[in-house]
Amino acid sequence: MTGITREKCAKLDAADPLAPFRDEFVLPEGVVYLDGNSLGALPKATPGRVADMVEREWGRDLVRSWNTAGWWDKPRTLGAKLAPLVGAAPHEVVVGDGTSANLFKALVAALRLNPGRRVVLGETGNFPTDLYVTQGAVELMGAAERRVDPDGPELAAALGAGDVAVVLLSHVDYRTGALRDMPAVTRMAHDSGALVVWDLCHSVGALPIELSACGVDFAVGCTYKYLNAGPGTPAFGYVAERHHATARQPLSGWHGHIRPFDFTGDYEPAVSASRFLSGSQPLIADAALEASLDLFARVDMRRVREKSLAMTEMFIDLVEPVGLRLVTPREPERRGSQVALAHPDPEAGYPIVQALITRGVIGDFRAPDVLRFGFTPLYLRYVDVFDAATALVEVLDTDEWRDPRFAERAQVT
Amino acid sequence: MTGITREKCAKLDAADPLAPFRDEFVLPEGVVYLDGNSLGALPKATPGRVADMVEREWGRDLVRSWNTAGWWDKPRTLGAKLAPLVGAAPHEVVVGDGTSANLFKALVAALRLNPGRRVVLGETGNFPTDLYVTQGAVELMGAAERRVDPDGPELAAALGAGDVAVVLLSHVDYRTGALRDMPAVTRMAHDSGALVVWDLCHSVGALPIELSACGVDFAVGCTYKYLNAGPGTPAFGYVAERHHATARQPLSGWHGHIRPFDFTGDYEPAVSASRFLSGSQPLIADAALEASLDLFARVDMRRVREKSLAMTEMFIDLVEPVGLRLVTPREPERRGSQVALAHPDPEAGYPIVQALITRGVIGDFRAPDVLRFGFTPLYLRYVDVFDAATALVEVLDTDEWRDPRFAERAQVT
Known part of the structure; x- marks a missing residue:
């Protein structure tokens, strides 16, 4: 014993x-709740924060809250609050859309940044949406997908082929719980000429993450597991500052525009992680995320x-x-x-x-x-x-x- | 006088x-509120519905609510509740993601369904996100964009060129308030060999819409204007039944899979409007939409x-x-x-x-x-x-x- x-x-x-x-x-x-890796528990501060958003910001102040309650900048202010949890600068993270959409944006942007190569290297056992979205992105981009077990020796061999444009890995495997060596894998990918996209769904809020220190290019993650932001609450995207002028994602809605309120006819992306934004975000759900991130600020x-x-x-x-x-x-x-x-x-x-x-x-x-x-x-x-x-x-x-x-x-x- | x-x-x-x-x-x-075309007012039933979602469905029942509270099917049950407002069958509408993402999906799917043609015909004065997302989609698809004033004679001339794959128009112009003749324009587009995508953001909840009767191919719309679902609450997508087996959109997340809980490695889309879904949706915001749609059921x-x-x-x-x-x-x-x-x-x-x-x-x-x-x-x-x-x-x-x-x-x- x-x-x-x-x-x-x-x-x-x-x-x-x-x-x-x-x-x-x-x-x-x-109840002993051992499923916070799927859906985090409800913080006590959240119901009040959500009710205030609904009843005061929306119900009383109506459309004025786009200014007075900071609605317009919420994807950025929430991104800045989340940034310390992933080791990023405040302007490198935006909150918006789901994990699938953020993955799609990151994969297309990475393939465009590495035009001489056409392979997305993923993992055999990754969460299905990572696999499926990769299939959707490579088909559109005229690229190809290859899958390996990243916990074995295949990864180095696959990178050695010299045709990998981007590596997409989960930081923690959703099934096995295996944690990948982000510094080593990122370095190995870069040394081979590939960019990296990390999926942080099963690590953010559970352990320290150092995206900037590891030199990561892009990362995505959800907020409703260890971050306790509520079911389906928007995901986040990380875009390393060095890509802020060049990373182009195709869901080019007006929230990603450099001057959205000019209402011009041509898309010109913002020079920051904001270029990964598309349209309006579900602000009632964002209020729940804000309550969670305010709690994590003390952790x-x-x-x-x-x-x-x-x-x-x-x-x-x-x-x-x-x-x-x-x-x-x-x-x-x-x-x-x-x-x-x-x-x-x-x-x-x-x-x-x-x-x-x-x-x-x-x-x-x-x-x-x-x-x-x-x-x-x-x-x-x-x-x-x-x-x-x-x-x-x-x-x-x-x-x-x-x-x-x-x-x-x-x-x- | x-x-x-x-x-x-x-x-x-x-x-x-x-x-x-x-x-x-x-x-x-x-207050006399004449901005419900931008952000609808708060229904009195909404705060209670949202609080119940947060405190009972999430806080008390936790991850079990994916089954017991119908979370998994929410994009479909909300779509079915919305369908009568746009003249669609219940299985032709899903709720999820934002208007920009839905537009992107519809445009790519329409371009794929009409592979011999490479022009998206839009309108000069459309809402910027429609213009910008079109730019993003045509670039990826190797297509081109052309813009006309749909309230003048240019539309017929542009369709006559015979190279238009898909027409994207707003049902009601966000600035002028002009209502387009959906039956006539849809017929004219079809007669010319083009598919149609209607943006219903400024008409849904404001007037009767008959997508099926008009033979519309795809439609998208937001829920936070005349539908009063709250700031940024998810949008919806309409996919005509005749396209349910063939329309392919590239944001192929696991919620669009035909058997998502098989966790298989290959994407196989559902044969319904569900193939337009990607990932998990912000269910706290969806609760606000449900309160609104339950009100509209009596209208x-x-x-x-x-x-x-x-x-x-x-x-x-x-x-x-x-x-x-x-x-x-x-x-x-x-x-x-x-x-x-x-x-x-x-x-x-x-x-x-x-x-x-x-x-x-x-x-x-x-x-x-x-x-x-x-x-x-x-x-x-x-x-x-x-x-x-x-x-x-x-x-x-x-x-x-x-x-x-x-x-x-x-x-x-």
């Missing part, structure tokens, strides 16, 4: 400098990373005896903020997750066989980790998961 | 079958059109004596739901609008010289039309607008 007890966990919680943040979130009674991301690794390490240790295969890398420096496990029987994954949900431990299942558990240091306690691991061990030890009701599939995941 | 009095207006209000809807909106005291759009024309007609009659040039067509069948006026001195437009705002009459100014006044039959009374016209006449008759303070430009319009 591991020697970890619930009492020891309670002591760790008492000494945890991040512990007070838990009180800033709404967490349903009796030390190094402490988040320390606690995240301590929690995932503890969870791995506690569940090791039940014999599930650890899909997530064992080395801390190669691990994001989630633990993925697989049962020898691929059909077992779904009912195990359902049995846990019935016990109040919410994780999720990803085809073909992965049980995912996300660890969010801002609102999880060490005792939660202990309780969740205990529940998982019991569900397996007692065969509780074999109850036929847990095999019934819901409409969507 | 016109013979219209405030008393007569009050009688019209008393007999107005749409009058009860005014009580369903938040309208600030002392007879023919009555909206009747009242809209009566109000714009009355406003034109009342302000005629002050000598502003009527930019909006005088014929009711060629008019949307706004009245645009111009002063002989182009510098006068901005301060006149500011002087009116100071009096509580909110319209707006659009470069180079247009004063815009939008009329929203659901929450405006005939007495409001009278009061606004009276204020405009006084501001001009007394030279009130010449006060230097009204010439100071705000940051944005």
Whole structure:
């Protein structure tokens, strides 16, 4: 056994400098929420911020709020608030549109910046939208797609072919939780003559990110996982300053224009990350993001990373005896903020997750066989980790998961 | 004089079958809001609907709401609720992304469906984002753009050239308020071998629209003007059923996949308007749209059109004596739901609008010289039309607008 007890966990919680943040979130009674890597929990400040946006900014001040409430500049002011979380300058990040649209913009812009090469190098197991959007972009651009496993030796070989225009990788793999070495991969890509686009969906808000220091060209990410901005709230795009005069994306709406209120007939992009903007943004959802980012302004991301690794390490240790295969890398420096496990029987994954949900431990299942558990240091306690691991061990030890009701599939995941 | 009095207006209000809807909106005291063509007013049901979404669906039920609250299907269920307002079948409309992204998707799809032709025919005075996104799309597609004044004889001549792949027009011009003849223009385009994309931003919710009956191929529109869904709330896309198996748009995110939860590596689009979806949508903003659409389900759009024309007609009659040039067509069948006026001195437009705002009459100014006044039959009374016209006449008759303070430009319009 591991020697970890619930009492020891309670002591760790008492000494945890991040512990007070838990009180800033709404967490349903009796629930251990290990799905913040899919949808973050609701900050207590958010409902009030959203209501103020709806009732005062929109309802009372109406169209005047484009000026008085800063609506017009919201994609930039939110981008500036988000920038420290990704190691970027304030003018290198804009908030707007979804992850898919931002990926499309970044891929087309990168292909245009590297016109002598026509290959987008992606990863075999990337999140489907990354794969699908790449297919959409390369078809339009007369380019080609190649996929490798970035956690193996294939990446260097693929780059060595000398035809890769741009590399698109997820910083943390959505299924395995593997964390990629952003400095090394970015350097290797640049050395081979390729640009890089990083998808930060599963890392932003979970660990420190240093886009500028790594020399990254473009990055995208969503705001509703570890950033807790609410379901489907707009994504963000990062454009390195050195590309601000030259990166051209094709969704050239008026919010990306250098002088939008001239209402001229010809598109001339702004010389900043604003050129990645297109049209008006859903400002009610943006209000929820603002509440989240204001909370993160008080968070030390190094402490988040320390606690995240301590929690995932503890969870791995506690569940090791039940014999599930650890899909997530064992080395801390190669691990994001989630633990993925697989049962020898691929059909077992779904009912195990359902049995846990019935016990109040919410994780999720990803085809073909992965049980995912996300660890969010801002609102999880060490005792939660202990309780969740205990529940998982019991569900397996007692065969509780074999109850036929847990095999019934819901409409969507 | 016109013979219209405030008393007569009050009688019209008393007999107005749409009058009860005014009580369903938040309208600030002392304001006559004539900018609903830019940002619609707040429905009273919206704050509660948004709060329920945030606090119950997100905060309490968390990730389970993807199933239990219908989040996954929201782009389709909202599309089905919107469909009657544009004369479409429920499965021909999806809600998601912004107007610019939807325009881009429709233009690329239309160009692909008409591969023997390479010209997008647009309008000289269209809203800038329509022009800019067209530029972005034709550059990627190796196509060309041509612009005409669609209210003159040039349109037929341009179509006659035989190289037009797709016509993109605004149903109602954002500046002049001119309403285009959708049946005739669509027929003329089709007869010439072109497809059509209609931008409904300034007509949806203001007048009846019959996309299916007109044989329209694609349409896009925003939800935050006459539909009152809140600032920047997602737009919608219409894809005629006959194109559901063949229209290919390049923002191919996983929400457009035929079997998204298979998480397969290859994109295969859904056979419905869902193929125009990309990624997750801002569901907090979608909740505001749902409140609006539920209100519109009780609205007879023919009555909206009747009242809209009566109000714009009355406003034109009342302000005629002050000598502003009527930019909006005088014929009711060629008019949307706004009245645009111009002063002989182009510098006068901005301060006149500011002087009116100071009096509580909110319209707006659009470069180079247009004063815009939008009329929203659901929450405006005939007495409001009278009061606004009276204020405009006084501001001009007394030279009130010449006060230097009204010439100071705000940051944005």
